[in-house]
Amino acid sequence: MMAFSVRTVIRRFNCRILEFSFRKITKYSFITNKLSRSSVFSRHFCVPATTRPLPSSDAGFEHEEIDEETIYSDEESFSGRKPTQLNLIYETLVKHPPQSEEEVYNFREKVINSGHVVTKNNVDSIILGICSALKNINFADSYLNMLKSKNIEINVAAAGRYLRVCYACNHVRGENKILEICSYIRNKMPLMDATTAENVLHGLSLTSEWRQGLELLDMIKETCTPTGSTYSSLVIAAFRNDDQELGWEIMEECIKIGKVVQDTVYLSLLDLAIAKNRSGNKQLAFVEKILEFLKLHELRPSTAVAKKLKYTFETMNWKGYFTSISDRGCCNICKAEIPPILISKTEFQELSTAFLEKVLVGPDVFSKSSPEEVKAFQDLMANEAPFNTVIDGLNIAYSTGGNKVSVQKRARTLQAVVAHFVDLSHKILVLGRTHMNSWPRYEMEYVRKNSQLFLTENLSQDDPFLLYAAMSSGPATCFISKDFMRSHAHRLKLAMPSLSSIFKRWQISHQIRLVTVLPNGRVILKYPLDYSPNIQKVQSNWHIPYQSQESDNVVKEGDNKVPILTQSHLDPPSHWLCLSEKKYEENYRKPFGRNDEYNRNVWRRREEPGGMSYNLYGLSSWMKFKNIVLSLQEFPFTKQTSSNSKCYLEI
Template sequence: MFCRKLLNKNAIKCSAKNQIRKLKKHDYAMPEEKTTAEEILIQVFKTNEVKTQKDWKKVRQEILNNQFNKHVITPVNIDSMIIGFCTKPEKYQLASSYIKFLQKEKIKPNLATNGKYLKLLYEKNTEKCLKADENEILGIYEELRKGYPVLDSFTIENLILGLSVTKEWKKCLELFEEIKITAIANNSVYSAFISSAFLNNEEDLAWQFLNELIENNRTPKSIIFTSYLATAKKLKSKEKIHAKLEKMFEFLKNNDLRLEKTAIEKLEELSTSLKVSTMTTKVDFKGTCKNCRQNLDTFELTNEEFQELKDVLFKNVILGRDIFVKTSPQEMSNFQNFILQQEKFDVVLDGLNIAFSVGTKHPPHVFSTLLANVVKYFVDLNKRVLVLGRVHMHRWPQQTWGYVKSNSTIFLTQNISEDDPYLLYCALNSGKNTKIVTRDLMRGHKFLLKSPKYKTLFNRWLTQRQYQLLRIDQRGQPIFKHPLPISPVAQKNGTHWHLPYDEVENNKNEYLNSWCCLQLMK
């Protein structure tokens, strides 16, 4: 018996060795990373100088036959890939040379190639359009109009970009109507056209499209404001210049917009012409400007504004048709009845959001202890607390979860439900001074508020009421990111305007405490 077992064991080992010998290299080799189109293009152009038609033919073949080109660049997309590669200013001439090569070879650029080339011509001519480039843009426009009865939104957007820097910029109006059939133009396209309208003294048209941009949930690019400032500079009357500036600042204020650094630099550059003094500065933790020492304001909602916002949020966001994708109507109804039977709350806690602020890979006692510490913090301040959470939280350790249940009101939803509607409903129902504790910025709900007015009201209400848990210190005390002591929007304080701006690209829409303190000279 023992020998048979040993034999079988040895046979298995031998068989395994034979299998290993049969393995080919590709059976155990790590998969190769795919080389990107840009890497291929960089490699080819690095080893080739392009001056003639012959050079371009050679480069084209090298790209297509490159050993790393595994169907990334094909005969169909090679032209658009090369033009796309030439979008940096130092490569503009290379792009122009390639287009001429295609023309001489009688190779017709496809829509993608034309689109990228139009965008390149726009970026090249934002300051002032060269006559040759203008003719080229208009030529492409006419050719595409004749060749394609219907254009895709990508091509239309790039046509608008190109046309916006030409004398025929108003042709964009027709293109905007066409794109509305299938899409909404992006913010770069809107901004290019609005900039052109300002520079061509069509101010009413520019403001019309600027308001449309905001209504379509797009963020204006800096070129709009730098162009606007350039037109203000041309005015001779100080009063007219200042009136024009204040119109822009009020627009920023009413729409909770921050400028980009380039616009602030333009303000500084034109300060003498615009009859203003400017200084970039910070605002201290008390809300005081470090330059002029003025205290900045907090824009609290009036009772009427809050009620209006509450009604719109209830109707369009919280109880809207989309909310029941993750929340059952019955559960929401139960919650509404539950709230009606309760008194108003001072603080509403997003229980799971707070618990998971340390990450999700911890044992339950970590989550329950953390939440209990936050509840205790507000209970010690004599606040009436509501905790919203999920039913699975009932399984948390009773020593700490029991404290939460004993010292706060709790409403737990099903594990598949969405928390935000309940959080917003309760906070709004309790009044405009109720605090919300969550790290969720509610961007999705803000987006559902189509009106710019209500988006602004929602943003101002939330930024003044939201606490975000940062950590728990060694004493068990929660450390919060508190609401700002000011409203981080453009505002006039005494004789000074304070304009918040982003020094770097700010995709998260975070407050970076960069301000321009500006005074209109008397």
């Protein structure tokens, strides 16, 4: 009898992923804190990660090793290290903001006199900055009136801060005042620095003079790249004033320079559509254009946007369902089949040639390899390619974990994986380093006989060779490695940004990950996605993957949202929205239980390049351990029937 079940093994595997992602959180929270320190206000008042939820633990899965305290330890609390003056302002504004003019004036004096950080010169800007964080337009108004009546000069920074308060509160009614302040700033500074220009742009976006923002945008670009918030405010203004063409143009530009279009944009666009829908003017084409935009840029909307989308479609007499997609890429509500990831021939060609030049060779061949080695490898590929499967030998061997595992065991793991693919009559390429020559002879002899073994120098990197081999073998070839290949993707992105999305798509659809090798030599693999994890329109139904609130931790940080991946990008999105004109029954039967994602992956079925074969080894061995009698009611054996019938297990 086995000591632990398949489930435990898988759990351990995933545990490692989660542990990794937690480490990432720690890293991010540190970075965001660092970022937030750059501004006096955001440092203290854009409540960072304290309120953000932890990544959801999956069904019955505990994570004891993770200490929450260490994750959030470097966060600042209000009462902690904050200077007393800022503390004073914040607490006064939250608890009992001064009402009358005299009180406001006294408050200002009190702040100035209680320390040396906030001085006469910067007090107005700091107080108004805190107002914008608290979205308190009333106090900002009374503060400005006080300054006017006391005849205190308002400096440009403070005036800009006031405009930001207006924007934060969406204070459209105060148009006259906003325009007055904008012209005041413009008179003082005909040439504006980027921060002031951004503040003015935010202010103007609420008014009829929003078009001046375009000019300001150019002014900002002279010294830095505009923030996502700047673009977003301009986009909202354009759509609000019915200049859709310009709005789309700016959105495209924003995405192009790598900034995030904020959620507020999508929400306000949908608000506009809802208002028009109500008045009888159906906006289906407009809303679909938003979805097309998201699809084109491979964006995943947030939960709030997904909910709004559902609501918008419901005002047009559509139906929206929150759903999940089965492993075969079938929507659990409407049963539509999500199409697979598509990479066109030219795209693939471009990717594989660029990969050789930019990543494998790069600026200096010697840093990863040597010219002779590259030449030898290219010769090998020319003579022997294409291969069905390319195996990352060292990654597989070392996935057995721990430093104390013997070389023998490592070699056996590799041998088992090779044997698995030999059984499928694949042509295999195994990559490794020359030190593998000293591994146990029996196992290595098997690998050598049954596959093409290419060993790079000990000082070379083998991953680029692996990826290149898989690419140059053609689009049908998969590679086997647990490595997420982040560094290579990054290098490719730096060299050719346009290829980054293609590489990601290729990796998602071509990387097989080893889950474990059981003691009896059975290999359990996690196969790549069969369907595209992006927004799709299938048979007039929209399928939209979205970021669920619990599982993706989106840290709100000033203007930008920093998504933290709890899953790797190779895993399928767990939350989908299905939009349809028709009504469907919501009580569908969940195949294998919806949350049991890991088990689904073990049991998945896949068409192999060499014919039909099914990865049921994992399933049957798990059954044996659990003493479960399996009765297969119906099992689809072809892809065509799979969309109509499902596979149920009666346990």
